[in-house]
Amino acid sequence: MKLFLSTFINKLDKKGRVSVPASFRLALSGQSFQGIVAFRSYKLSAVEGMGIDRMQRLSDSVDQLDLFSETQDDLTATIFADSQMLSLDGDGRIILPGLLLDHAKIKEEVAFVGRGATFQIWNPKLFEEHQEEARQRVQEKQATLKLRGSDES
């Protein structure tokens, strides 16, 4: 199961550690770096999280742009430079650096929010509000989605 689903709320201990939800750890297993890559969302008070494999694909995509171009530099400065490699300890925890805590306004509780291929890390309170607003926007706009590919069950 390689999907990040559901929302989990865990505690930040006094060393700055949090348990990554077990199902997220499962989704991350088998990657070349045992941990998560996280960077500040540039639109939200939240942290974007994913496995290193997806990051590698992002890097390959950026490599298709012109080397030394402004676009390439801007993207790498906001994504790669800002991202942190947070490795899992033996008990499945990471330590969240202060920079990320500040950006997401996280104090003692941490929400891990599944988004399919990636996930986000929030202050639980702020996420609840955000989710409510998102639901309303979806309803107003009657947003829909086209399905790709085929089922294989």
Add this chain to the structure above:
Amino acid sequence: MKLFLSTFINKLDKKGRVSVPASFRLALSGQSFQGIVAFRSYKLSAVEGMGIDRMQRLSDSVDQLDLFSETQDDLTATIFADSQMLSLDGDGRIILPGLLLDHAKIKEEVAFVGRGATFQIWNPKLFEEHQEEARQRVQEKQATLKLRGSDES
């Protein structure tokens, strides 16, 4: 793991040495030259850094251009002629030559800035400003990126 991620700020000692971040050293391991290749960015007050392997690829790319063309000559002059091989000492440090320090206006603190397949070396203060501008440009232009490769993470 062959990606340069995150930003690390280390100190320049009075002998002109800096520690290369451990995760960068990991990304450089296994290459034919144990150290980094660095040259002055021709657009920014920064130093471009990478492993020797990527330098080889850059050389191959330049080889695709017309021999003796002006572009080819300009590129080789600004990149290959300008680059320095900085070897790692036993403790994972390099010596930054004065030419590079001057160009990047580095005094006592050095920022190693990950860019995926490569990295940059900055004066931390200057990079912070640059990163802020880059973030804004990304937002304004709604710069996006198509993900390459297959979707199975």
Add this chain to the structure above:
DNA sequence: CGGGGAATTATGGGATTCAATGGGATAATC
């Protein structure tokens, strides 16, 4: 259906390791 383990997960804290840094001693270079 429901209770009682058994396994898994989350969390707290002590002990250990490792990265970054400073500096002395030795070797190479001009």
Add this chain to the structure above:
DNA sequence: GATTATCCCATTGAATCCCATAATTCCCCG
């Protein structure tokens, strides 16, 4: 001989490992 580079070791603070315990979920059997 002076300057610069390399090697080696000491220190410190942070990250990691390791174990203990608490909470939760799962599962089997009554």
